[in-house]
Amino acid sequence: MVLPSRGRKLRERGVADIPKPFLTWMEKNMPIYLEAHGLDQKEESRSFYGEFKKHIDDKRAAQKKWG
Numbered sequence: 001m002v003l004p005s006r007g008r009k010l011r012e013r014g015v016a017d018i019p020k021p022f023l024t025w026m027e028k029n030m031p032i033y034l035e036a037h038g039l040d041q042k043e044e045s046r047s048f049y050g051e052f053k054k055h056i057d058d059k060r061a062a063q064k065k066w067g
Helices: 020-029 048-066
Strands: none
Touching: none
16 A cells, blocks of 8 residues: 655744645544643544554454464
């Protein structure tokens, strides 16, 4: 699976550097991504990769359970 994407580092103003239409959409639909999580936070990732890893881990656990 290939997921092409682009990104850039936010500058001095942080999320205020995000283009206004996209920032407005994020504030309404995905506010969790507007705050940085601390490095010590143990909460699982809610990204595509985190969810996919959980799916694979669950499949492997089921395979071990059934032999």
